[in-house]
Amino acid sequence: MPATPHLEIPQDVLDAARMTVDQVRIELAAHLYAQGRLSLGKAHELAGLSLWEFHQLLGMRRIAPHFEADDLQQDLETLSHLRGSWRNSL
Secondary structure: OOOOOOOOHHHHHHHHOOOOOHHHHHHHHHHHHOOOOOOHHHHHHHOOHHHHHHHHHHOOOOOOOOHHHHHHHHHHHHHHHHHHHHOOOO
């Protein structure tokens, strides 16, 4: 199991920002995802949100999804596999 480092944020800083620890995690995850520093999977994990909830958050903030050529190739392979499975089930 990987180590889990801990970040200490003084309560007065949270109070000044009017944020909870969970809100800070969400902000950090969204920011790092927007910068391309975290994948969607890792960002929603850090935020403590479901993938659907994190997609909703990104949409509300108008943060475009990252989609690269490798993602497209993987999606095409998945669709091809699913199409073959579907045809074989008929």
